[in-house]
Amino acid sequence: MNISIFGAGYVGLVTAACLADVGHRVLCVDHDPAKVALLRGGQIPIWEPGLEAIVARNAAEGRLLFTTDSADAAAHGNVCFIAVGTPPGEDGSADLQYVLAVAHSIASQMQDYQLIINKSTVPVGTADKVQTRVAQVLQERGLLLPFDVISNPEFLKEGSAVADFQKPDRIIVGTDSPRARALMTELYEPFNRQQQRTLFMDVRSAELTKYASNAMLATRISFMNELANMAELLGADIEEVRQGMGADPRIGYQFIYPGCGYGGSCFPKDVRALERLAHEVGYEAQLLSSIEAVNHRQKQRLFDKLAEQLGGIDQLRGQTIALWGLAFKPNTDDMREAPSRTLMEALWRAGARVQAFDPVAAKEAEKIYGQRPDLMLAGDKYAALQGAQALLICTEWQQFRAPDFGEMAQRMTQRLIVDGRNLYPPARLRAEGWTYLSIGRP
Numbered sequence: 001m002n003i004s005i006f007g008a009g010y011v012g013l014v015t016a017a018c019l020a021d022v023g024h025r026v027l028c029v030d031h032d033p034a035k036v037a038l039l040r041g042g043q044i045p046i047w048e049p050g051l052e053a054i055v056a057r058n059a060a061e062g063r064l065l066f067t068t069d070s071a072d073a074a075a076h077g078n079v080c081f082i083a084v085g086t087p088p089g090e091d092g093s094a095d096l097q098y099v100l101a102v103a104h105s106i107a108s109q110m111q112d113y114q115l116i117i118n119k120s121t122v123p124v125g126t127a128d129k130v131q132t133r134v135a136q137v138l139q140e141r142g143l144l145l146p147f148d149v150i151s152n153p154e155f156l157k158e159g160s161a162v163a164d165f166q167k168p169d170r171i172i173v174g175t176d177s178p179r180a181r182a183l184m185t186e187l188y189e190p191f192n193r194q195q196q197r198t199l200f201m202d203v204r205s206a207e208l209t210k211y212a213s214n215a216m217l218a219t220r221i222s223f224m225n226e227l228a229n230m231a232e233l234l235g236a237d238i239e240e241v242r243q244g245m246g247a248d249p250r251i252g253y254q255f256i257y258p259g260c261g262y263g264g265s266c267f268p269k270d271v272r273a274l275e276r277l278a279h280e281v282g283y284e285a286q287l288l289s290s291i292e293a294v295n296h297r298q299k300q301r302l303f304d305k306l307a308e309q310l311g312g313i314d315q316l317r318g319q320t321i322a323l324w325g326l327a328f329k330p331n332t333d334d335m336r337e338a339p340s341r342t343l344m345e346a347l348w349r350a351g352a353r354v355q356a357f358d359p360v361a362a363k364e365a366e367k368i369y370g371q372r373p374d375l376m377l378a379g380d381k382y383a384a385l386q387g388a389q390a391l392l393i394c395t396e397w398q399q400f401r402a403p404d405f406g407e408m409a410q411r412m413t414q415r416l417i418v419d420g421r422n423l424y425p426p427a428r429l430r431a432e433g434w435t436y437l438s439i440g441r442p
């Protein structure tokens with residue numbers, strides 16, 4: 001098939017690369033010229049394991065091309081994916097301007113039947129809005145062409161995006177059109193060989209499934225964080241509680257880790273957008289507003305613990321604090337809404353200097369914060385500790401799990417760790433003379 005993908009971000013680029021890899025002719029368009037220049041030069045703008053090789057292979061074989069020209073892309077594909085961002089607007093609702101701009105571009109070039117697939121995470125009712133926009137443009141052009149707008153939300157996870165796309169748990173397709181259904185069956189056939197993974201449903205249910213899934217995962221995290229905070233006050237150990245809960249197969253072990261809050265480009269914005277959606281239809285979604293409120297408070301926990309340990313916020317002025325982990329989770333360089341940002345910004349407000357290390361996100365941090373005297377981006381994890389009064393841990397990168405505590409103690413001025421990911425056994429660290437504060441553990 002000739003496929004056009006609008007947006008070369010985490011979702012668009014992975015979709016483009018994986019569809020080209022099974023043999024489709026893919027043109028990927030992004031309105032960011034720097035991104036497209038990089039892609040044309042054989043580099044990829046994000047850090048995603050395995051992606052660069054697939055992009056390179058398919059670009060070299062001529063099946064994957066990149067452009068900034070929306071008109072070219074609209075003309076190339078008889079199947080068009082919308083994979084642009086849907087950032088939160090001021091009231092928390094999803095901002096659809098990019099999605100609708102793509103709908104406009106596609107409709108401006110349409111000559112024949114077009115399948116328009118929305119992969120961006122969008123509120124229920126968006127497919128109808130895209131449908132209306134396309135129909136309007138066609139009417140202005142004096143054309144009456146057949147087209148379908150369908151929902152195909154994406155469930156890939158940053159850090160394992162390629163594998164998730166190639167072997168998805170499920171492929172959700174929302175459409176009532178037999179023609180669109182047949183095309184989608186053909187398109188995803190290579191990913192359904194082992195077992196049938198596609199679930200067809202109506203468009204609105206497909207749109208809601210994406211938000212519902214993210215809100216459920218965010219709920220589990222906030223629930224555990226709430227319990228962890230209570231465990232601290234009650235003298236219980238949340239790690240023991242977690243094991244005890246997870247043993248129940250109805251609960252399971254996944255996604256019940258307490259920590260310093262969730263971040264990323266999806267959970268925070270999607271929970272807010274879902275809450276907003278409830279509000280728009282006159283429903284007060286009490287549970288949804290609590291998920292975000294608990295998360296917001298949790299992101300402050302590491303700073304509060306540190307300040308309390310040092311005897312107050314004033315004690316932070318002029319201090320050097322080490323930070324391990326900038327990305328919102330391991331195996332990505334994405335720092336959108338990362339807990340590390342809340343923490344660093346609080347430390348700077350208190351007058352502290354941050355020495356941070358992340359295996360891949362330093363460039364991203366520099367992009368966000370620029371060069372500043374109170375931020376040093378270290379080249380390795382031990383260098384970040386030099387002369388630091390405390391170490392704070394925000395991301396559970398594999399290489400932080402078994403560090404050399406002797407070397408750490410030598411480099412730091414105090415043996416103080418505030419761990420937002422519960423990486424170490426508290427008893428062992430205490431036996432070695434560390435003050436070790438973690439989440440929900442005595």
Ligand SMILES: NC(=O)c1ccc[n+]([C@@H]2O[C@H](COP(=O)([O-])OP(=O)(O)OC[C@H]3O[C@@H](n4cnc5c(N)ncnc54)[C@H](O)[C@@H]3O)[C@@H](O)[C@H]2O)c1
Binds near residue numbers: 030083119122
């Ligand atoms: N990142 C994830 O893990 C993930 C997972 C599932 C779903 N999603 C959803 O997928 C969508 C995209 O997310 P992302 O993380 O890939 O975003 P992103 O910000 O990484 O990429 C979006 C890209 O779209 C481009 N763009 C915007 N308007 C455009 C236009 N009119 N024409 C061409 N390009 C345009 C931007 O320049 C950007 O490169 C969002 O709705 C998100 O919620 C993301």
